[in-house]
Amino acid sequence: MSKLHADYYADSMQQIESPLVRNEQIAEDTFLIRVDAPEIARRVVPGQFVMIRLSQTDAPLIGRALAVYNVVNDESGDPRWIDLVYLRKGTMTTALAASPLDRSVTVWGPLGNGFSNRSCDHLIMVAGGIGQTPMLLLGREALGSQQFGLDSRSNGWSNQVTLIYGARRKGLLAGVNDFKEAGFEVELCTDDGSEGQQKLVPDVLKERLERLPAKARVRVVTCGPEIMMEKVSEICESAKIDCQVSMETPMACGIGICFSCVAQVKQDGPEEWDYKRTCVEGPIFDSHKICWS
Numbered sequence: 574m575s576k577l578h579a580d581y582y583a584d585s586m587q588q589i590e591s592p593l594v595r596n597e598q599i600a601e602d603t604f605l606i607r608v609d610a611p612e613i614a615r616r617v618v619p620g621q622f623v624m625i626r627l628s629q630t631d632a633p634l635i636g637r638a639l640a641v642y643n644v645v646n647d648e649s650g651d652p653r654w655i656d657l658v659y660l661r662k663g664t665m666t667t668a669l670a671a672s673p674l675d676r677s678v679t680v681w682g683p684l685g686n687g688f689s690n691r692s693c694d695h696l697i698m699v700a701g702g703i704g705q706t707p708m709l710l711l712g713r714e715a716l717g718s719q720q721f722g723l724d725s726r727s728n729g730w731s732n733q734v735t736l737i738y739g740a741r742r743k744g745l746l747a748g749v750n751d752f753k754e755a756g757f758e759v760e761l762c763t764d765d766g767s768e769g770q771q772k773l774v775p776d777v778l779k780e781r782l783e784r785l786p787a788k789a790r791v792r793v794v795t796c797g798p799e800i801m802m803e804k805v806s807e808i809c810e811s812a813k814i815d816c817q818v819s820m821e822t823p824m825a826c827g828i829g830i831c832f833s834c835v836a837q838v839k840q841d842g843p844e845e846w847d848y849k850r851t852c853v854e855g856p857i858f859d860s861h862k863i864c865w866s
């Protein structure tokens with residue numbers, strides 16, 4: 574399982590209140606918000622998330638977890654803003670999408686453990702649905718174009734970054750230009766063939782792995798629907814490739830108190846498993862540790 578670092582536990586989280594600096598539609602039912610959160614921006618590492626609530630209302634009462642999509646620097650190069658990308662789905666995201674720019678939100682984070690930055694030759698990121706949101710930071714760190722975290726963890730740890738990204742249809746693909754501009758090789762697929770290959774992302778991954786040189790040190794990370802991550806995990810396990818998953822179990826507190834977010838995680842013994850809180854012991858786990866349902 575990913576090693577936890579004390580700086581990344583919830584006890585180093587910051588809570589801020591900020592007006593929405595941006596709130597704009599970037600794809601079908603998909604929006605990007607920007608909040609002024611320098612204390613979070615300079616602490617966050619790829620794969621971490623924040624909890625967000627609309628301030629001064631209790632509808633909804635409970636915050637929602639959103640992965641940190643981007644960290645934006647101010648004029649002097651210091652991290653200042655964080656961008657979050659969300660799919661308009663239910664109570665919170667519908668209210669957020671309808672919010673004007675000066676609407677105040679409460680954000681606490683960064684939370685969770687974050688992806689590993691173990692070096693490799695080729696990082697392959699596999700995303701489905703809204704699961705592309707943690708990938709921009711990770712790919713930029715891997716290629717060495719941005720550094721993250723209070724202890725400036727190492728960057729430039731992969732020679733090549735590929736994003737395999739699938740959605741139901743073309744309109745739902747969000748942030749594709751950001752990924753291309755960051756220097757990732759982007760392979761798109763859609764269920765209806767309206768953009769890229771008409772294939773499922775695990776099948777694209779399998780074909781890609783078969784084409785790679787036998788000695789390439791490959792790492793895979795994945796985020797998206799659980800069924801997709803399970804398939805990606807199976808492919809990596811049979812190819813003996815290191816794979817980390819970002820679990821998106823529903824959360825209430827985000828700081829380890831309520832146990833609403835647990836996932837079944839395998840322990841050392843063959844039949845042993847335990848509940849782990851995705852918000853503090855995850856959301857990133859080694860894929861072979863997850864007891865897929």
Ligand SMILES: Cc1cc2nc3c(=O)[nH]c(=O)nc-3n(C[C@H](O)[C@H](O)[C@H](O)COP(=O)(O)OP(=O)(O)OC[C@H]3O[C@@H](n4cnc5c(N)ncnc54)[C@H](O)[C@@H]3O)c2cc1C
Nearest residue numbers: 637638639640658659660662663664665666706821822856
């Ligand atoms: C670590 C982590 C990171 C995450 N990162 C992101 C991210 O970057 N971007 C993102 O968009 N989400 C992300 N999520 C999911 C996010 O936290 C919310 O669960 C999601 O945005 C839905 O919140 P909501 O209040 O809009 O929906 P809720 O009201 O909480 O609804 C929950 C579910 O009920 C269903 N539902 C609710 N209302 C309706 C309706 N009227 N019709 C049909 N179905 C309905 C939907 O399927 C929905 O998924 C993440 C979750 C975790 C745990």
Ligand code: FES
Nearest residue numbers: 827829831832852
């Ligand atoms: S969300 Fe409360 S313990 Fe994880």
